[in-house]
Amino acid sequence: AQSVTQLGSHVSVSEGALVLLRCNYSSSVPPYLFWYVQYPNQGLQLLLKYTSAATLVKGINGFEAEFKKSETSFHLTKPSAHMSDAAEYFCAVSEKSGGTSYGKLTFGQGTILTVHP
Amino acid sequence: DGGITQSPKYLFRKEGQNVTLSCEQNLNHDAMYWYRQDPGQGLRLIYYSQIVNDFQKGDIAEGYSVSREKKESFPLTVTSAQKNPTAFYLCASRPAPETRPSGETQYFGPGTRLLVL
Numbered sequence: 001a002q003s004v005t006q007l008g009s010h011v012s013v014s015e016g017a018l019v020l021l022r023c024n025y026s027s028s029v030p031p032y033l034f035w036y037v038q039y040p041n042q043g044l045q046l047l048l049k050y051t052s053a054a055t056l057v058k059g060i061n062g063f064e065a066e067f068k069k070s071e072t073s074f075h076l077t078k079p080s081a082h083m084s085d086a087a088e089y090f091c092a093v094s095e096k097s098g099g100t101s102y103g104k105l106t107f108g109q110g111t112i113l114t115v116h117p
Numbered sequence: 118d119g120g121i122t123q124s125p126k127y128l129f130r131k132e133g134q135n136v137t138l139s140c141e142q143n144l145n146h147d148a149m150y151w152y153r154q155d156p157g158q159g160l161r162l163i164y165y166s167q168i169v170n171d172f173q174k175g176d177i178a179e180g181y182s183v184s185r186e187k188k189e190s191f192p193l194t195v196t197s198a199q200k201n202p203t204a205f206y207l208c209a210s211r212p213a214p215e216t217r218p219s220g221e222t223q224y225f226g227p228g229t230r231l232l233v234l
Contacts, residue, residue, distance in 0.1 A: 009157065032221045043121075043207055043225040044160075051221055090159060094221060104175075105150075105223055107159035 002027040002093050006108035014116050019063075019078040021111050023091030026072060032094040033074040034105070035065055039087045047089075050074060061085070086115045120144065121226035123208050128231045130195065130202060138193045138229045140208035147213045149191035150223060153177060154205040163206075166191055195231060205230050 007022040025031060032051050036044040048059025055067040061084075065076045074091060091108040121142045130136045140149065148167050152160040162175030166185040180199025185191055191210075195202045209223040 004159075034222070036225075041205075041228070041230070043123075043227045044209075046222060046224070049222060104162065104165070105160075107161075109157060109159045 002031065002095060002106045004091050004093050004106055004108035006089075006091050006111050008111055009109065010112045010114065012114040012116065013081045015083055016080050019076070019081045019085065019113065021076040021089050021091075021113065023065075023074045023076065023108060024072055025074060025091070025093045027093055027095060029095050033065075033067060034092040034094070035059065035063070035074075035076050036090045036092065037061075037087050038090065038110075044090065047076070081113075081115045083115050083117065086113055088112045121208060121210055121224060123206075123226040123229050125229060126227070128229055129234050130231060131234050133197045135194055135196050136231070138195070138206055138208075138231070140191045140193065140226060141189055142191075142208075142210045142226075143189060144210060144212070144224065145188070146210035146224075147188070148211040149185070150209040150211070151175075151181075151183065151191070151193045152207045152209065154207060154228075160207060163193065202231050203233050 003026045005024045034049045035047040037047050038044050047063050048057045050057050050067045058064045063078045065074050088110045090110050092105045094105050124139045150165040151163040154160050161177050163181050164183040166172035169188050172183050172185050182194045206229045208226040211223045
């Protein structure tokens with residue numbers, strides 16, 4: 001079984017400050033890990049993904065995340081927040097394909113990021 | 118342009134009525150998914166389909182039905198048995214697992230918001 005915990009349902013930062021959104025996962029097999037962003041009343045857009053290559057993954061809009069197996073974490077960071085980063089962010093885990101778990105994604109509950117001027 | 122379309126953007130259901138949400142993709146993806154999103158609960162899987170004429174129940178299938186008669190289309194019917202249908206519904210698709218580099222990634226449509234009159 002797989003699960004995802006996002007620590008903090010709301011995070012507030014000032015424009016220009018560091019963004020840190022936390023994600024911890026559990027999985028019985030090596031996972032794929034994803035961060036998606038959702039703007040109000042829109043679908044989910046892929047920010048970045050970890051698929052067992054480099055542990056530090058760079059994504060769009062200046063975001064990056066580091067896979068730490070020992071901590072079962074995949075935290076999302078951005079050095080300097082911009083007003084346009086205000087959105088809801090979802091961490092998700094997927095087991096590698098095979099058997100009956102064809103790409104099933106398990107999502108965290110989401111973190112709403114607010115950016116203050 | 119390739120992508121996933123969902124219609125309508127907003128849908129109103131009367132008590133006792135069945136309604137159908139449309140999802141179409143022209144990405145030639147094998148697998149398609151339906152998720153339900155409620156505030157603070159992340160996304161929960163309703164149904165998914167790996168190939169035409171085959172589909173599987175997800176975590177919250179009760180009160181919903183689907184069909185997969187064409188590779189491009191995966192409509193979701195919210196039946197009168199679903200007592201709390203108000204939510205944001207998201208459709209996603211994914212290529213075959215061996216596809217590189219994106220075989221493990223799900224891509225999302227813009228969503229349909231269902232409201233009860």
